[in-house]
Amino acid sequence: MTASYAALRAQLDTLTTEAFRPELAEIDRLSTLEIARTMNAGDATVPAAVAAQLPHIAAAIDAIAARMARGGRLVYAGAGTAGRMGVLDASECPPTFNTDPAQVVGLIAGGPGAMVEAVEGAEDSAGLAAADLAALELAAADTVIGISASGRTPYAVGAVEYARTRGALTVGLSCNAGSALAAAAEHGIEVVVGPELLTGSTRLKAGTAQKLVLNLISTITMIRLGKTYGNLMVDLRASNEKLRARSRRIVALATGAPDEEIEAALDATGGEVKQAVLVLLGAVDGPTAAGLLTTANGHLREALALARDL
Known part of the structure; x- marks a missing residue:
């Protein structure tokens, strides 16, 4: 045994993540369900x-x-x-x-x-x-x-x-x-x-x-960093059809607006969810929404407060 190998083995022996569990020495003899239950119980910790x-x-x-x-x-x-x-x-x-x-x-x-x-x-x-x-x-x-x-x-x-x-x-x-x-x-x-x-x-x-x-x-x-509004992913990037559908749903959950208004807001903001929410809740147009969000460093709640003061 080389000195370097001996030192490495000594290090591993001190690590909790490397410890041997003798009670599992015959785990391969258990049924599949018993192994699954044992593993799941460990994961629960x-x-x-x-x-x-x-x-x-x-x-x-x-x-x-x-x-x-x-x-x-x-x-x-x-x-x-x-x-x-x-x-x-x-x-x-x-x-x-x-x-x-x-x-x-x-x-x-x-x-x-x-x-x-x-x-x-x-x-x-x-x-x-x-x-x-x-x-x-x-x-x-x-x-x-x-x-x-x-x-x-x-x-x-x-x-x-x-x-x-x-x-x-x-x-x-x-x-x-x-x-x-x-x-x-x-x-x-x-x-x-x-x-x-x-x-x-x-x-x-x-x-x-x-x-x-x-x-x-x-x-x-x-x-x-303001990437969400409550628990909604308002900075979502709609890069496929599933995400485009999710974008519409997020705007709906955030605003409660009807479908036609949501589509119009998304069209006015190039599909940007956060801006579309601001258009609907702040009663502003797309360019104004973009400007307010820039001023608010991307934080939608702050931008909404700014919109109310316009």
Whole structure:
């Protein structure tokens, strides 16, 4: 056994996410239903683990939203499953909140090809993370969230460390307590979900926890940036027929207007849902609605208040 292998094994032995569950040593001898019930019972504990970190998550969101309101970007950085979770969350922001694809970015160790095929050794390189962030011309207004189940992945830790040298806001999301990732970041979020059903398979509970936390971060940040009106996605981008139908429905729910008025408002605003709502509720024309929203930094409630004062 080499010294480096021995050191790595010793590290893994200390990680909750890598712990062996002896009570499951013969799980393969159980019925399919029994395995499913066991797995589902484990999954049910994940929301409680996330709940324990909500104060840390909320503090990170407020800091992220403040940066993004000044034009900063949100960048996720991780390897393997953790990286894929970041890329997934980033890719869902443009169609959901009409963000520019460059506003929320997902970086995965090894590049886009690592989304579907493992890139051996990429996660072990802190330098690769620094290079990926340098290619984005990372700035002080930006936020970098390093994601790693173990909390020790060099790519994620390296991303956070490089981001701090650039003055960017940093968040470390891991699933082990006392992680190097949390220690390196300004905001540490450690969702301790415990050992996995399959020893070390952190695409399971750890992956679920990461997905839940990223949902919280991106969704609430976008609410804070005025991307919603109540619980309606008024910045939705209608890029296909399903989304065009959803746009009409959102305008209807927000305004209660009849179909013909909704169609007219959407036509007057080039299909922009937020502007169409303002046209109907603020009794203004399309260009005026656009101007009011610009003045209100995209916040519909503020724009409505401005419309009432016209």
